[in-house]
Structure formats: C-alpha cells, structure tokens
Amino acid sequence: MATGNSEVVNNAKALSIEVDKMSKLRVIHYINQFYAGIGGEEKADIKPEIREGFVGPGMALNTAFKDEAEIVATVICGDSYFNENIDEVKAEIIEMIKPYNADIFVAGPAFNAGRYGVACGAMCKEVQEVLDMPAVTAMYEENPGADMYKKFVYTVATGNSAATMRKAVPALSQLVLKLAKNEVIGTPEEDGYLARGIRKNIFEEKIGAERAVEMLVKKLKGEAFVTEYPMPAFDKVVPGKAIKDLSKARIALVTSGGVVPKGNPDRIASSSAQNYGRYDISTVHDLTSETYETAHGGYDPVYCNADSDRVLPVDILREKEKAGEIGELYKYFYTTTGNGTSVKNSLAFAREFTKELIADGVDAVILTST
Amino acid sequence: MVKGIEESGIPVVHICTVVPISLTVGANRIVPAIAIPHPLGDPNLSKAEEYKVRKRIVDKALHALTVEVTEQTVFEN
Numbered sequence: 001m002a003t004g005n006s007e008v009v010n011n012a013k014a015l016s017i018e019v020d021k022m023s024k025l026r027v028i029h030y031i032n033q034f035y036a037g038i039g040g041e042e043k044a045d046i047k048p049e050i051r052e053g054f055v056g057p058g059m060a061l062n063t064a065f066k067d068e069a070e071i072v073a074t075v076i077c078g079d080s081y082f083n084e085n086i087d088e089v090k091a092e093i094i095e096m097i098k099p100y101n102a103d104i105f106v107a108g109p110a111f112n113a114g115r116y117g118v119a120c121g122a123m124c125k126e127v128q129e130v131l132d133m134p135a136v137t138a139m140y141e142e143n144p145g146a147d148m149y150k151k152f153v154y155t156v157a158t159g160n161s162a163a164t165m166r167k168a169v170p171a172l173s174q175l176v177l178k179l180a181k182n183e184v185i186g187t188p189e190e191d192g193y194l195a196r197g198i199r200k201n202i203f204e205e206k207i208g209a210e211r212a213v214e215m216l217v218k219k220l221k222g223e224a225f226v227t228e229y230p231m232p233a234f235d236k237v238v239p240g241k242a243i244k245d246l247s248k249a250r251i252a253l254v255t256s257g258g259v260v261p262k263g264n265p266d267r268i269a270s271s272s273a274q275n276y277g278r279y280d281i282s283t284v285h286d287l288t289s290e291t292y293e294t295a296h297g298g299y300d301p302v303y304c305n306a307d308s309d310r311v312l313p314v315d316i317l318r319e320k321e322k323a324g325e326i327g328e329l330y331k332y333f334y335t336t337t338g339n340g341t342s343v344k345n346s347l348a349f350a351r352e353f354t355k356e357l358i359a360d361g362v363d364a365v366i367l368t369s370t
Numbered sequence: 371m372v373k374g375i376e377e378s379g380i381p382v383v384h385i386c387t388v389v390p391i392s393l394t395v396g397a398n399r400i401v402p403a404i405a406i407p408h409p410l411g412d413p414n415l416s417k418a419e420e421y422k423v424r425k426r427i428v429d430k431a432l433h434a435l436t437v438e439v440t441e442q443t444v445f446e447n
Contacts, residue, residue: 083387
C-alpha cells in the first residue's frame with residue numbers, strides 16, 4: 001500500500017511537471033557570435049545556427065522569466081554575415097525557428113553594437129511579419145538598429161555597453177512576458193522601451209486649454225514642463241552641390257574605419273573614440289602593412305592591417321591624380337573609429353575638421369566606413 | 371560624420387557596406403562596398419584583380435560626386 005501511495009505521489013509530481021512545462025511560454029532568443037562565446041570579429045562571418053535551450057546572456061533572461069517562460073532555443077549568427085546577407089539570412093532563420101512553435105522572439109540586448117543592433121531589429125521585424133509572432137529587442141538609443149526598427153519592434157532602452165546588462169535584463173524580460181501574455185503595454189516611460197512614434201488617445205481630467213495655460217505659466221516661471229507633442233527631429237542635411245569638373249577638384253579622404261599610421265600615434269581608441277586623427281599623406285602613394293594599420297575594434301583587422309588601401313583607397317586616388325582625372329588628393333586624411341562612437345562625438349569631430357577642409361579649399365569628400 | 375561635413379556644403383560620398391546604416395546616418399550619396407572588414411578590397415582575389423575592384427568602387431564614388439542629387443541616393447551601378 002505504501003508503495004502504491006508513493007507511486008501516486010510520483011505520478012502526480014510528474015504530471016505537475018508536465019503541466020508546468022506545457023504552460024511555460026516558449027521563447028526563442030537571438031544572439032551574435034560574440035555573446036555565444038564563439039569568438040569576436042574573426043568569427044563575425046559565421047552562418048546562422050540554432051541550439052536547444054539558452055546560450056550566453058540567455059541564462060540571465062531565462063532566470064528572470066522565473067516559471068513563466070523559458071528559452072527553448074537560441075539562434076546564433078555572425079554580425080557581419082547577417083548584415084552582408086540580410087535577406088537570405090532572415091529567411092533561413094525563419095525556417096530554423098518554425099518547428100519550435102514559440103510564443104515570442106527576443107533578440108539581444110545589442111547595446112551600442114551597430115551591426116548586432118541592425119540584426120536584432122531586422123530579425124524581430126521579420127518574425128513579426130512572417131510568423132505573426134510577437135518580438136522584442138533591446139539596445140542603446142543611438143544604435144543605428146534602433147533608428148531603423150524601433151517603429152516596428154518594441155525596443156527596450158539599454159545603456160551603451162554590456163556593462164549595463166544587469167539593468168537591461170529585468171526590463172527586457174518583463175516586456176517579453178507582457179507581450180507573450182498579450183497584456184496591455186504601457187507608455188515608453190512606463191515599460192522602458194524606445195518611443196515608436198505612435199500616439200494613443202487617452203482621457204485627461206483637464207481640458208486642453210487648461211493644460212496649455214498651465215504649461216505656459218510653468219514656462220514663463222522657468223519651471224520644468226513636459227510637452228504633449230514633441231516635434232520630430234528632422235536631421236537630414238541638404239546634399240552638397242555636385243562637382244562640375246573633377247579634373248580640377250581637390251578631394252579629401254575621411255574614414256570611420258580607424259586607418260592610422262602604424263603604432264597609432266594619437267592613440268585613437270578601438271571603440272567609443274574620444275578623438276580623431278589627421279595625417280599627412282602628401283608624399284604617400286600606397287598604404288602598406290609596414291606603414292599603416294587600423295585602430296578599429298569591432299571588425300576583423302587582418303585585411304586592413306595587411307593593406308589599408310582596402311579601407312582608405314589612397315593608391316587609386318593617387319593614380320587618378322596622376323592621370324589628371326581628379327585635380328588633387330588633399331594632403332591630409334582624417335580618421336576615427338566608428339564603433340560605439342557617439343553621434344555627438346562624431347558630429348563634433350566632423351565639424352571641427354571641416355573648418356580646415358573649407359579653409360584649404362577642399363571641393364569634395366570621400367568617406368569610407370567599415 | 372557625413373552630416374557634420376556635408377552641412378558645410380561640401381559634397382560627401384559615403385562608401386560603405388551596410389547601406390541601411392548609411393541611410394539612417396543621413397548620407398546623401400551612397401556607394402555600396404564589398405564587405406565590412408575590407409570595404410574596398412577582396413583578399414580572395416589576386417592583387418591585380420583586387421586593385422581593379424577597388425578602382426571600380428572609387429570610380430563610382432567619383433561619378434556620384436558629379437551627379438546632382440536632391441535626396442538620399444544609392445549609386446548601385
């Protein structure tokens with residue numbers, strides 16, 4: 001009898017575990033090669049793969065889901081591979097995740113890693129559209145992926161580096177659960193995501209005229225107030241006029257690919273650059289592995305270190321100059337590292353050196369990016 | 371950086387691999403490149419072939435600078 005009872009208990013336990021499994025929401029997680037522990041830039045060209053369960057940062061997410069959800073599989077793809085083959089990869093990953101019958105797709109957090117952010121946003125949008133499954137990602141607001149996809153995909157705001165992972169995980173996991181359970185999502189402030197530019201009608205206690213007068217009074221008093229209708233930031237720049245005669249044009253080279261004289265004399269940081277370099281190339285005809293290299297982190301430096309013309313085409317422009325196709329290659333080139341460098345810094349760098357370009361009569365700029 | 375230069379009136383052509391990012395940062399003349407770690411080269415080719423490929427991209431970029439544009443334009447060919 002005693003045996004029988006314990007069997008019943010065991011069966012009940014097994015059943016409850018079974019039920020538990022059934023009721024947990026099924027999550028698919030997307031991460032890049034770096035967070036999967038496969039490697040850094042030298043592995044950024046790996047093709048997508050899928051693994052059972054959580055990998056890397058998925059562990060913290062999975063823990064944050066408690067008993068409500070679990071990561072059933074993790075998709076891993078190299079950042080360069082994704083961005084260079086975006087359409088094929090999206091389709092391939094969709095096929096990979098279909099069999100898992102998941103409830104929600106989550107990508108990142110990508111922080112300020114540009115290609116990773118683009119991959120996260122693009123993949124979430126694709127999952128929503130093709131599989132009709134909710135998706136959510138997380139990244140820093142200046143990540144280009146945020147600008148491109150926040151309109152389409154809930155994007156939890158994070159800090160600009162992985163050091164903020166611990167802060168990012170609770171906000172991300174909460175939004176994942178809310179979306180998967182089809183709960184009402186609050187405002188961007190309430191739920192910690194980047195505004196999608198969507199306006200919802202709500203009832204206010206006071207009429208518009210009253211609120212407007214209150215706002216005006218606050219403004220006149222110099223007090224803080226919050227606008228109800230922020231103006232969109234139009235930050236397009238008018239295209240410069242075309243060059244009429246290239247054979248008379250002075251052309252400057254600029255790069256965010258971090259090309260520097262060997263040894264990186266100005267110690268430009270490999271990411272989140274605080275400075276830029278200006279280097280005299282008036283007597284340089286070819287960038288070689290003995291003379292130039294890249295200071296850029298975040299992409300495999302092997303190819304640029306072997307031949308920096310692959311990033312900054314000094315050799316070709318010298319030939320064009322000699323052939324009279326362009327007037328002149330400007331005597332300096334300007335360089336910084338583009339990865340993780342804030343928009344504010346890049347803009348400030350450019351504004352500063354552009355004064356020199358104008359003073360020296362530069363007619364046009366070729367800017368290369370990695 | 372593109373915007374910081376072009377707001378002065380100097381035309382900029384942006385050679386880059388991930389065109390959507392270039393569109394987001396506001397480049398007006400965009401020429402697609404080969405790959406992220408070697409936008410203007412291809413280590414799989416011979417030196418001579420690689421030089422030709424690079425020249426072709428620079429040619430496109432120079433051409434883009436001679437074309438009047440009123441909005442963001444990707445110069446594919």
